[in-house]
Amino acid sequence: GIEEASVRALAKLEQVLPARLRRRVGTLGTATVPLPAGDGPTVDPEHLTVLAAAIANHERLRFGYRAGAGTRSKRLVEPHRLVAAGRRWYLVAYDNDREDWRIFRVDRLSEPFPTGVRTPPRELPAADAGAYVRERMQGTAAAHRAVATVYAPAAEVAGRLGGPAAGEVEPLDEASCRWHSRPDSLEWLAVRLTLLGHEFTVHEPAELTAYLRALGGRASRAAHPGAPAGPAADPEQTP
Template sequence: MSDAARLLRLLSLLQTPREWPGSELAVRLEVTTRTVRRDVDRLRDLGYPVEATLGVLGGYRLVAGAAMPPLLLDDEEAVAIAVGLRTASRQPVAGIAEASLRALAKLQQVLPPRLARRVASLTSATAAGAASSASLVDPAQLSVVAGAVNARERVRFTYVAQENVVSKRHVEPVQLVALDRRWYLLAFDVERDDWRIFRLDRVSSALATGARFAARAVPGGDATEYVTQRMYDTAPTYRARATLRLPVDLARARLGDFAGELTALDDGSCGWHSPEDTVEYLAFRLTSLGCEFTVDGPVEFVEHLRGLGERIRRSVE
């Protein structure tokens, strides 16, 4: 093994989050412990913060330093990071898209063709539309709130609710939840003495107060489930009207308990008046029928399908 290859192998071992005794490294690299010490010094000269501890339980480990040194990735790690960067580039956090795309460009430049094909295959199956610029979250606000959640520390911020109503809030932040391409904060509002859900893109001037709080029992026991249910409970609902290119019996079988009102028009088509639900769920049920259809209303549902169609078209171009 050449010196360069041995150095890369040593770096790869040290990136595993554990402490490596010098003797074990020597066996792995098929060298002496003296060579291991010399190679560790070379890594330090290259900017890798390798820490050494003495004693029977001592050894070497890679720790956090003042700068970000290059990392060695195996195939699975490289694919996971590439897919993650593509996903992050479409997330509603201001500035994250540009940084993710820069990092992705650097990674794709050195990806072997076999890994590039795997990344392309995975991302094509998980494509999503871009977030609206109106719902972008300030990363500084997100960081303050996330830190307060972890430290169980009260936060004050300015909040713009619906119809541009501005208020000052003093809350105990419990959980951040990403839902439908938006970030939400579940918190206990100290002044209103009740649970509240806040959209992070409407939060500004967030400040951790330093005051700690005791953990409260989340309604229902699960923060994510609570936020998800509340968001869907408050979402507007509609009844879709559509003509399905399916025989009425087949449409009824495919829709199951969501059949609503079905009317046979001829041997190969039927009219559908759906149960009441959100436009998102109506679109899911309609497009999963596996048939041609014509939507007659309401206008909110028609507009949602147009937007969905545009996002799908962009994702496959």
Template sequence: MTTDTPARLLHLLSLLQTPREWPGGELAGRLGVSRRTLRRDIDRLRELGYPVRATRGADGGYRLVAGKAMPPLVLDDEEAVAIAVGLRAGAGHAVEGVEEASVRALAKLEQVLPARLRHRVSTLQAATVPLTSGDGALVAPETLTVMASAVAGTERLRFAYRAADGTESRRLTEPYQLVSTGRRWYLVAYDLGREDWRIFRVDRVTEPFATGARFDSREMPEGSAAEFLRRSMYGRGREAYDLVVVFAAPADVVGRKLGSFLGTPEPLTETSCRLRATTDAPLNWLAFRLADLGHPFTVEEPRQLATAMRTLAERLTGATAPSAGHP
């Protein structure tokens, strides 16, 4: 019989998180307690926010069901390794639709993984080779998790950085936010050495180290990290325009693929949404980006973007048209 109540509750919770209904007698036997003690333990779990449903019958039964809030999960070794490997793969290769939430989850999980499991995760990661597309800009998952933890904890972050021209430097920063564009990750941070805001491509960062020194968050000059990144990448001198696009796809699907540059689409129906934004992004780039999402859409504004879309369509059609004498 398990006399350690916290340990017994964790064991009970682990059993209940298996998707099945447990007869009361079987649960009591697994825990080595009486049915009365089992009922008290079930009540304790309910008080902690776990929605445990009881069923009537000769033996009765218990099942963990979905509730209004997400209670803490208890994972066994195999489950923890599987989740960590999956999150590492998605975050490390900047898979489109894998946003900042997955990096935060990976940072939380790796923070509490025992050393033996962390070693298993690293071994599995090293033994697999991904088939990737795009420009091949890969990101070390460890780099993302260190950065995400520094952002969440408002800790100053040191790292080595290689610029586009190959120049290498050491930076001491106050990290503000990680931004994903679908193909790449960027860190928006205040560079203490340059005394200004800077943007760093995460795949060019090595040796990240959270110093432990806390800082007070500064006010972002553009209001948000995504807006600061967008304006820095596409220039500040162009005229902004209002963008309105309707997609024949759910808002959450379009939002995941589009990233955070242009804001969040608003749902119209279960299978359609509308994107409204003010942007100065190049029209040709935007036309290609929208077409690359893979969902039918209609450009309502601006007129210049509709023209750019027709030009892009004509170029693509011309590229596939048979030449004379070669049907």
């Protein structure tokens, strides 16, 4: 979601890189092709630069912030870490006005600037920033553990899921395996299973089976516009 602004940021970065690193960055640039950003959240790379510098210098930041409900506020924080999760960036920081830790979506930040005030590092109430974001995100919605058989080799499935962070992949035979997921939302578990590109059977939870059934019905109706729509399925109520 950085789009063409990333080119400007890269140009600034290349000016200060040693020659060896500049060549490596140039090689990466010629070997990669970005997909269109689509309608995902857009992050200003200059904001990432400001936030990263403040984190490295243990320097307080001020910025404007737009909450999910649309309300706007001014924040004074002690930035701790940036966390990249999927297509979004999050800032983990201690909010001085609220005297508590907060997670901010970087695409909702505006006009971040360092105050010049340096502070000693605070101890985050989690093993690391990634774990903190994961725990807080799971706390905002009901989390479920999935158990599913995927009809593909275990090594391939583990690679597509992203490794141990997604849960345990247990080989059953050369052509199938069983996935025991980490706790997550029904929506995300369904997406992860569907994007594997292989047939699968969900053993638990029942809520995930119901969600997939409702999702499959909507997808089928979308593929056949002339078919009767029928009643909307509620994943929590579908047997």
